[in-house]
Amino acid sequence: MQTGVTVSPPTVQNSTAKTVISVDAMGGDLGVAVVIGGMARAATKNPDMHFIVHGDEPTITPLLAKRKVLNNRVQVRHTDDVVDMHDRPSHVMRNGKGTSMWSSLEAVRQKEASVAVSCGNTGALMALSMIRLRKAQGVKRPAIAILWPSLNPQGFNVMLDVGADIRADAQDLKVFALMGASYARNGLGLERPRIGLLNVGTEDHKGKPELHEANDIIAEDAKTNGFEYVGFVEGGDIPSDKVDVIVTDGFTGNVALKTGEGTASLIGLRMRQAFTRNILARISALFALRNLRYLRHKIDPRQVNGGVFLGLNGTVIKSHGAADATGVEAAIRLAFQLAQLGFTEKLAARVASGLQNRQDDDEASSDMAAEPDK
Amino acid sequence: MQTGVTVSPPTVQNSTAKTVISVDAMGGDLGVAVVIGGMARAATKNPDMHFIVHGDEPTITPLLAKRKVLNNRVQVRHTDDVVDMHDRPSHVMRNGKGTSMWSSLEAVRQKEASVAVSCGNTGALMALSMIRLRKAQGVKRPAIAILWPSLNPQGFNVMLDVGADIRADAQDLKVFALMGASYARNGLGLERPRIGLLNVGTEDHKGKPELHEANDIIAEDAKTNGFEYVGFVEGGDIPSDKVDVIVTDGFTGNVALKTGEGTASLIGLRMRQAFTRNILARISALFALRNLRYLRHKIDPRQVNGGVFLGLNGTVIKSHGAADATGVEAAIRLAFQLAQLGFTEKLAARVASGLQNRQDDDEASSDMAAEPDK
Numbered sequence: 092m093q094t095g096v097t098v099s100p101p102t103v104q105n106s107t108a109k110t111v112i113s114v115d116a117m118g119g120d121l122g123v124a125v126v127i128g129g130m131a132r133a134a135t136k137n138p139d140m141h142f143i144v145h146g147d148e149p150t151i152t153p154l155l156a157k158r159k160v161l162n163n164r165v166q167v168r169h170t171d172d173v174v175d176m177h178d179r180p181s182h183v184m185r186n187g188k189g190t191s192m193w194s195s196l197e198a199v200r201q202k203e204a205s206v207a208v209s210c211g212n213t214g215a216l217m218a219l220s221m222i223r224l225r226k227a228q229g230v231k232r233p234a235i236a237i238l239w240p241s242l243n244p245q246g247f248n249v250m251l252d253v254g255a256d257i258r259a260d261a262q263d264l265k266v267f268a269l270m271g272a273s274y275a276r277n278g279l280g281l282e283r284p285r286i287g288l289l290n291v292g293t294e295d296h297k298g299k300p301e302l303h304e305a306n307d308i309i310a311e312d313a314k315t316n317g318f319e320y321v322g323f324v325e326g327g328d329i330p331s332d333k334v335d336v337i338v339t340d341g342f343t344g345n346v347a348l349k350t351g352e353g354t355a356s357l358i359g360l361r362m363r364q365a366f367t368r369n370i371l372a373r374i375s376a377l378f379a380l381r382n383l384r385y386l387r388h389k390i391d392p393r394q395v396n397g398g399v400f401l402g403l404n405g406t407v408i409k410s411h412g413a414a415d416a417t418g419v420e421a422a423i424r425l426a427f428q429l430a431q432l433g434f435t436e437k438l439a440a441r442v443a444s445g446l447q448n449r450q451d452d453d454e455a456s457s458d459m460a461a462e463p464d465k
Numbered sequence: 466m467q468t469g470v471t472v473s474p475p476t477v478q479n480s481t482a483k484t485v486i487s488v489d490a491m492g493g494d495l496g497v498a499v500v501i502g503g504m505a506r507a508a509t510k511n512p513d514m515h516f517i518v519h520g521d522e523p524t525i526t527p528l529l530a531k532r533k534v535l536n537n538r539v540q541v542r543h544t545d546d547v548v549d550m551h552d553r554p555s556h557v558m559r560n561g562k563g564t565s566m567w568s569s570l571e572a573v574r575q576k577e578a579s580v581a582v583s584c585g586n587t588g589a590l591m592a593l594s595m596i597r598l599r600k601a602q603g604v605k606r607p608a609i610a611i612l613w614p615s616l617n618p619q620g621f622n623v624m625l626d627v628g629a630d631i632r633a634d635a636q637d638l639k640v641f642a643l644m645g646a647s648y649a650r651n652g653l654g655l656e657r658p659r660i661g662l663l664n665v666g667t668e669d670h671k672g673k674p675e676l677h678e679a680n681d682i683i684a685e686d687a688k689t690n691g692f693e694y695v696g697f698v699e700g701g702d703i704p705s706d707k708v709d710v711i712v713t714d715g716f717t718g719n720v721a722l723k724t725g726e727g728t729a730s731l732i733g734l735r736m737r738q739a740f741t742r743n744i745l746a747r748i749s750a751l752f753a754l755r756n757l758r759y760l761r762h763k764i765d766p767r768q769v770n771g772g773v774f775l776g777l778n779g780t781v782i783k784s785h786g787a788a789d790a791t792g793v794e795a796a797i798r799l800a801f802q803l804a805q806l807g808f809t810e811k812l813a814a815r816v817a818s819g820l821q822n823r824q825d826d827d828e829a830s831s832d833m834a835a836e837p838d839k
Contacts, residue, residue: 179668179670240731242731242734257665257672257673258673289720291628291631291715291716291719298631298716299631299632299716325719325720325723326720326721326723326725326726326727327724327727329724329727329728330727330728330731331727339720342672342673343716343717343720345700346663346665346699346700346713346720347700347720347721348700349700349701350721350724350725351724351727351728352701353700353701353702353703353705354703354704354724354725354728354729355728355732356701356704357614357615357616358732361760362736365756365760366753366756368759371755372755372756375752375756378752379750379752379753379756381746382739382749382750383739385739385742385746386735386736386739
């Protein structure tokens with residue numbers, strides 16, 4: 092299995108082992124400059140990183156010219172249209188052909204790049220990804236996976252689905268477990284990730300019927316599939332060190348994600364108030380500055396910007412709409428890492444093998460599962 | 466409508482306008498002493514507060530003797546059994562008759578007290594409450610409501626259901642809206658609470674079919690029911706000032722609650738690490754002590770301890786199993802407030818009136834709705 096898609100787009104010179112990322116420059120709340128800024132930061136640390144950038148060429152080219160580090164590493168594809176934050180997915184599916192989002196996915200579809208990054212409208216991006224890249228074999232529902240700050244040594248846990256689809260049956264949850272394990276292996280470097288299924292209690296009798304069924308089928312061949320299954324976990328375990336990957340349906344996952352973000356924002360605000368409410372508080376804040384900076388670094392959501400769409404023929408990273416250059420940089424570095432590891436192909440192999448194991452329970456069908464995906 | 470249940474239990478002298486709270490002394494993680502300690506603290510501030518306490522008499526009586534403020538204000542009801550944290554609700558329903566939990570609910574059933582407080586097993590407490598107190602008219606699914614720290618002037622929002630039942634159809638969600646509004650009015654003093662329905666987006670087309678139906682039926686007579694309906698809200702809005710009451714099913718609500726708690730714990734831990742990781746950090750923490758204390762006070766979960774069971778013939782407050790005396794005090798003060806306001810009766814009237822409005826849409830049926838419940 093190759094460890095990265097190597098292509099030679101026309102404007103990139105001396106291509107030998109380049110990794111090309113397809114970037115939708117439009118659609119972010121903070122404009123094109125922030126996207127180009129994030130690309131430049133990420134590129135500084137990775138000389139093999141190349142880009143195809145999609146959007147308004149007259150806006151993009153002058154911004155690129157200011158960034159020496161991007162010289163000869165970027166191909167620009169002009170598009171006239173942009174997907175708006177408020178466009179309905181159904182509208183974009185019918186009318187999205189001339190948009191930068193569509194074009195950025197097309198580069199992945201044509202194998203010119205192996206990962207696409209966009210700050211645009213999540214619903215539209217998922218809808219377009221489904222019709223342009225198509226679902227990988229065995230995947231009925233793709234999922235969006237995110238990294239969640241946690242007490243684990245790797246600093247983050249994976250949670251999926253956080254909003255690709257509001258539904259998931261037991262079989263979908265099984266596929267989420269396989270995909271989540273593959274992402275944790277490739278994205279976080281965990282050889283044998285621990286998977287948990289989100290529920291309202293850890294006892295076997297708790298929760299909805301589809302969760303009981305999923306509990307059984309995820310457990311049954313966890314070992315063959317290269318992960319450890321810890322059973323049901325609760326909301327409080329999402330940031331814990333009891334589990335590496337939290338599997339749930341997209342409705343529950345989305346609510347949990349936004350609740351976590353909302354709680355963190357509220358505490359952040361209260362902390363700022365505590366350290367600025369009067370002169371004395373402000374003075375003591377000066378003494379605590381190093382501590383506060385350390386804390387901010389530890390819980391900075393910009394460091395883990397990027398929801399990854401899993402289960403498509405190609406990997407798509409949704410960067411936060413309000414991401415600044417640091418956020419875009421994080422999303423692009425993640426894209427680069429996954430592209431270099433040949434993640435799309437590894438994930439597809441894992442899902443196929445995981446479902447195969449189940450169908451041919453008694454047969455010696457572990458040839459695919461035995462193939463290491465890291 | 467009376468503003469408190471006044472009873473004269475045998476050992477309480479000079480009863481005139483007493484408010485009696487039924488307290489399950491057993492089942493908390495930290496033991497009986499913490500429960501009695503919480504009672505004493507709450508009683509100090511409220512001379513009209515009286516108790517019936519249920520549990521192991523030989524343990525309870527010496528603890529009461531140490532608290533002068535509780536003199537002649539407590540009746541003890543001995544029980545031999547305790548509901549364990551790990552007992553299954555179905556087991557407790559069959560075998561719970563001799564437990565302190567059962568006895569504490571019995572006092573409410575017999576109208577000796579109007580609110581019961583217990584630190585015991587949530588599932589068992591809800592199951593026993595359902596069979597002993599029975600559901601209020603028009604309520605198919607009771608709900609557990611909690612207070613969530615928020616940016617609103619009142620400092621908290623109400624969320625329900627956080628785990629009475631994993632399911633809720635559109636009609637249940639409508640009843641939750643009515644009950645949540647009544648609780649916000651009586652518990653938080655909001656005359657016209659703003660109700661939101663938890664979803665994965667605020668646009669009308671987002672989310673599950675039952676949410677669309679609920680969205681319509683909650684909106685249709687919000688004004689008559691004394692609340693404002695703000696439509697769909699997201700997880701990030703739970704601690705916001707956009708809404709006062711968040712309505713959701715018990716599965717989603719429970720995950721959201723525990724996710725919020727888990728996120729807050731993680732940030733708390735990181736903050737302690739930031740201020741203790743080395744000598745310099747510890748010294749600056751000394752300078753920041755006042756700020757850190759202010760912050761802790763602002764986000765201390767013990768200040769809002771107590772999930773309230775709504776929709777039964779009697780109000781039951783579930784205090785956190787791990788609550789310390791401050792936590793128990795908060796639960797008891799909430800119980801006292803609700804008892805004094807005659808909350809159980811007001812809530813029942815609100816639900817009946819809200820459902821009545823719906824059935825007799827064209828009739829002039831606002832006589833009950835017009836009755837002020839605060």
